Amino acid sequence: MDEYDIAVVGGGPIGCFVAEQLASKGRHVAVFEEHSTIGEPVHCAGLVTQRVFDISKCSPTRIVQNKIYGAVIHSPSGSTLTIGGEKVHGLVISRQRFDETLSQNAQTAGAELLTGYKIVSAKKQENHITLTIKQNEQTLPVRCNILIGADGPHSSIRKIFGFPHPIEMLQGIGAELSDTALDPRFVHIFVGHNIAPGFFAWVIPTNMQGTTARIGLCIGKQSNHPLQHYFTALLQQPLLQGTTVMKRFGGAIPLGPLKKTADDHVMIVGDAAAQVKPTSGGGIYPGLLCATQCAIVAEEALQKQQFDGEFLKHYHRKWTKEIGRELSLGMRFRKIFTSLTDEQLVKYLEKLNNKKTIDVINTHGDIDYPSRLALPLIKTSPSLLSLAPAMLKRTKQ
Ligand SMILES: Cc1cc2nc3c(=O)[nH]c(=O)nc-3n(C[C@H](O)[C@H](O)[C@H](O)COP(=O)(O)OP(=O)(O)OC[C@H]3O[C@@H](n4cnc5c(N)ncnc54)[C@H](O)[C@@H]3O)c2cc1C
Numbered sequence: 001m002d003e004y005d006i007a008v009v010g011g012g013p014i015g016c017f018v019a020e021q022l023a024s025k026g027r028h029v030a031v032f033e034e035h036s037t038i039g040e041p042v043h044c045a046g047l048v049t050q051r052v053f054d055i056s057k058c059s060p061t062r063i064v065q066n067k068i069y070g071a072v073i074h075s076p077s078g079s080t081l082t083i084g085g086e087k088v089h090g091l092v093i094s095r096q097r098f099d100e101t102l103s104q105n106a107q108t109a110g111a112e113l114l115t116g117y118k119i120v121s122a123k124k125q126e127n128h129i130t131l132t133i134k135q136n137e138q139t140l141p142v143r144c145n146i147l148i149g150a151d152g153p154h155s156s157i158r159k160i161f162g163f164p165h166p167i168e169m170l171q172g173i174g175a176e177l178s179d180t181a182l183d184p185r186f187v188h189i190f191v192g193h194n195i196a197p198g199f200f201a202w203v204i205p206t207n208m209q210g211t212t213a214r215i216g217l218c219i220g221k222q223s224n225h226p227l228q229h230y231f232t233a234l235l236q237q238p239l240l241q242g243t244t245v246m247k248r249f250g251g252a253i254p255l256g257p258l259k260k261t262a263d264d265h266v267m268i269v270g271d272a273a274a275q276v277k278p279t280s281g282g283g284i285y286p287g288l289l290c291a292t293q294c295a296i297v298a299e300e301a302l303q304k305q306q307f308d309g310e311f312l313k314h315y316h317r318k319w320t321k322e323i324g325r326e327l328s329l330g331m332r333f334r335k336i337f338t339s340l341t342d343e344q345l346v347k348y349l350e351k352l353n354n355k356k357t358i359d360v361i362n363t364h365g366d367i368d369y370p371s372r373l374a375l376p377l378i379k380t381s382p383s384l385l386s387l388a389p390a391m392l393k394r395t396k397q
Pocket residue numbers: 009010011012013014015032033034035043044045046047048117118119120150151152153155156172173174216250251252253269270271272276281282283284285287
């Protein structure tokens with residue numbers, strides 16, 4: 001039976017990054033990925049910030065496709081609010097190349113990457129974990145001291161070891177488009193119950209000419225129609241007339257930070273642990289932050305040969321301290337957002353559409369930390385508070 005210090009389930013960005021961190025400390029690490037090719041299929045809009053490169057130490061060359069300076073928000077009434085425009089707020093990446101680079105970094109650090117290997121079961125033994133892995137028709141046993149579940153939104157590791165489920169699971173759909181005629185510096189965001197109930201739709205220019213884009217939307221459980229219905233409606237937006245759909249994708253986004261992410265010999269990280277920004281669905285930055293903490297605690301556990309849940313809970317405390325408050329506040333903002341009617345959304349966006357407020361958004365707006373905008377915004381436009389009690393009251397019902 002193969003034996004590892006650490007077995008990582010899932011060769012997505014978070015699994016590969018945590019494997020790299022531990023392999024670089026000289027640990028015997030394996031990453032098991034069920035698909036035969038890293039980075040495929042893609043389930044992502046690929047909008048991140050520079051922080052993703054700062055943490056992962058990846059070179060942006062070949063990965064960054066475009067730079068985003070601002071956003072045009074389309075209200076349900078058809079009016080628009082334009083924010084940003086002066087500085088770079090986001091980077092559009094090729095997810096496939098990003099994932100490939102992280103997997104190469106993990107291997108260079110010494111991790112074994114096993115593609116085409118699916119974990120079908122896992123069991124706690126007295127002082128280790130035994131995994132059953134399926135490769136083609138073969139079943140192989142593997143033993144490890146620590147198991148890290150980085151196996152995405154529908155994580156089997158989360159289920160097998162009885163960790164809590166995410167509060168919500170959004171369903172997403174998207175596509176790569178060509179023949180667009182966009183200002184490459186701006187993303188477009190569409191909100192409203194007819195376009196993306198419970199979330200929003202996006203159009204992201206993916207090259208510096210504005211001739212290609214990645215579009216998509218997510219819906220929450222309060223939707224009346226299937227995803228395809230909203231996707232067809234999005235394609236009919238005047239902005240997208242005459243464009244060509246090249247490739248479609250879909251996926252799920254887990255929301256609501258979990259109350260428990262570590263137990264005897266096991267930790268879960270990334271989408272498996274719903275470490276995702278509830279306001280935007282972005283999981284790469286928070287996932288990498290939490291993966292850093294996961295690797296630190298796994299390394300300490302290996303040094304001390306202490307693999308019990310009490311010790312591994314340090315990981316839960318560390319990531320919660322770092323990003324837990326932001327994710328919880330994100331869930332509150334989301335609660336408010338999903339309680340708004342289209343009329344309220346229109347009114348809210350109108351209130352924001354003045355120079356003073358837009359200046360505040362441009363100064364304090366941060367895709368990774370949306371909560372940092374709340375106070376300055378309310379200070380500038382106290383009238384925005386008038387909507388809050390009504391919204392909060394509605395969500396309590
Ligand atoms: C429509 C959509 C748009 C998004 N847009 C953005 C965005 O613009 N910016 C952003 O930051 N985030 C975005 N996200 C979220 C982002 O894609 C995720 O947060 C990110 O992929 C999480 O990485 P991960 O490694 O935790 O999980 P994943 O990328 O899901 O990787 C998990 C891996 O585990 C493998 N796996 C699963 N089960 C097993 C098993 N039993 N055995 C072996 N392998 C297994 C899977 O094949 C997969 O490769 C988006 C998500 C969706 C759905």
